[in-house]
Amino acid sequence: MSNEVINQLLPQEYKQYQNITFCGNTFKNLKYLIDDNGFIPFLIGMGDIPRLWIYTKKELNAVVVVQDSVAILPVIRVDIYNNEKKISVEFTQVPGVANTKIFEMDFSAEIPVVTLIDLRPVGYNVFGDTTILNIGEQKYQGNMFENLISLVKLENVTN
Amino acid sequence: MSYTKAIKHPIVLSSSELRTEQILILQRIFPLDENNFNKLIKNSAGYKDWAQNIFLMSVGWAFKLASALIAFLIAYHAAEANEKVPIDIEFWEVISVGLALFICLVLYILGRYIKSDRDKLIASIESHFQNL
Numbered sequence: 069m070s071n072e073v074i075n076q077l078l079p080q081e082y083k084q085y086q087n088i089t090f091c092g093n094t095f096k097n098l099k100y101l102i103d104d105n106g107f108i109p110f111l112i113g114m115g116d117i118p119r120l121w122i123y124t125k126k127e128l129n130a131v132v133v134v135q136d137s138v139a140i141l142p143v144i145r146v147d148i149y150n151n152e153k154k155i156s157v158e159f160t161q162v163p164g165v166a167n168t169k170i171f172e173m174d175f176s177a178e179i180p181v182v183t184l185i186d187l188r189p190v191g192y193n194v195f196g197d198t199t200i201l202n203i204g205e206q207k208y209q210g211n212m213f214e215n216l217i218s219l220v221k222l223e224n225v226t227n
Numbered sequence: 228m229s230y231t232k233a234i235k236h237p238i239v240l241s242s243s244e245l246r247t248e249q250i251l252i253l254q255r256i257f258p259l260d261e262n263n264f265n266k267l268i269k270n271s272a273g274y275k276d277w278a279q280n281i282f283l284m285s286v287g288w289a290f291k292l293a294s295a296l297i298a299f300l301i302a303y304h305a306a307e308a309n310e311k312v313p314i315d316i317e318f319w320e321v322i323s324v325g326l327a328l329f330i331c332l333v334l335y336i337l338g339r340y341i342k343s344d345r346d347k348l349i350a351s352i353e354s355h356f357q358n359l
Contacts, residue, residue, distance in 0.1 A: 103237075104245065142258060188247045204244035212233045220238045222245060 074107035076130035079121055082113040089181040091196030096214035102192055103218035109192060112182070117148055118155055118175050124190045133190065152176070159189060194220065257355050263348055270345040274338030278331045285327035292316055292324060 088095045101110045107130065113119035115137075122134040122144075132140045134157060139146045147156045153176035158169040172184035186195040194203050201208040203220055213219055259267075272279075299314040306312045342350070 102245070104242075191247055193245055193247050203238055204240045206238070214233060214235060216235065216237055218237050220240060220245060223239045223241050 072105065072128060074105075074125050074128055074130050076107055076123060078108060079111070079113075079136065081136070082111050082119065082121065085112065085114050085180060087179045088112070089179055091182055091185060091201035092199040092209045093201050094212045095216075095219065096212065098213055098216050098219055100218040101220065102187075102194065103221040104192070105222050105224070108218075109190060110187060112173070117150075118173055118180060120146070120155070120157065120171070122157065122171075122190060156184075257352050266344050266348050270343060272338070272345060273343030274334045274341060276338075278334035278338055281327050281331040281334065285324050285331060288320065288324045288327065292320060 084097070084099050085095070086097055088098075100108050101112070102108065107123070107125060109123050109125075111119075111121040113121070117137060120134050120137045121132070123130045124133055125131060133144055134140060134146055137146055137148065137155065139157075143159055145158050145160050147154075147158075149155070153174060155171075155173050155175065156169060157171040160168065169184060170186045170189060172182070174181045174183055181198075182196075183198045184196070185201075187193075188195055194201075196202055196208075199209060295315045299312060299316075303312045
């Protein structure tokens with residue numbers, strides 16, 4: 069399973085934030101949140117409105133869930149609040165799932181702040197709120213990650 | 228915010244630590260409204276439909292010709308020398324089959340180039356799934 073290669077075409081227009089506060093941690097010049105053996109499930113790109121891409125995988129293909137902050141699948145909703153400068157992503161009509169919001173970000177300040185992330189529904193054990201980021205079994209708080217291609221990667225992937 | 232440490236290396240996890248078992252999103256979906264649904268079930272395939280109908284009709288005629296030909300061959304082999312064996316095939320019947328097949332071919336070619344609303348919808352659904 070871990071050696072599978074997923075067919076995925078990353079958006080050329082994606083440019084990462086140089087500085088972003090992410091669930092109580094700071095990312096400086098971080099390109100990707102997760103590198104799953106070459107498959108990149110989540111991108112937060114710079115833009116007047118943050119540009120989000122979310123992918124999941126089916127067999128060996130990447131399935132676009134959110135493309136440039138536009139929901140592609142009807143089970144997903146992307147809300148952009150222009151006045152409050154917030155963007156959120158949530159599931160709709162998913163039975164048995166209490167917390168349907170998977171991402172929330174405040175981009176009112178110069179350094180945007182990710183206040184919620186939960187990638188478990190799309191297949192990754194990464195979740196957090198304003199104060200703490202959970203990755204696998206570990207909790208991260210008040211750390212600064214800088215100059216990384218990916219924050220999380222599989223153990224057999226070379227960086 | 229005060230930082231406890233600056234980290235310059237990625238967090239490395241095994242696939243069982245990183246991945247969750249359940250993925251809620253499994254299906255690619257095409258949003259089909261009522262109008263498009265009606266196009267799919269009620270509209271014909273246009274020229275291709277006509278081509279198929281005429282082809283089936285000409286196959287029926289060709290069966291009639293084939294059976295007449297078989298009857299002729301059997302009678303011909305059973306006949307005495309110099310005995311005349313009539314063939315029950317009219318000239319216009321052969322022409323009809325040929326003409327029907329020709330019209331069928333023309334309609335099929337037209338159908339390939341002139342798309343009906345149903346064809347266009349099917350093409351857009353195909354394109355939707357290919358581009359996701």
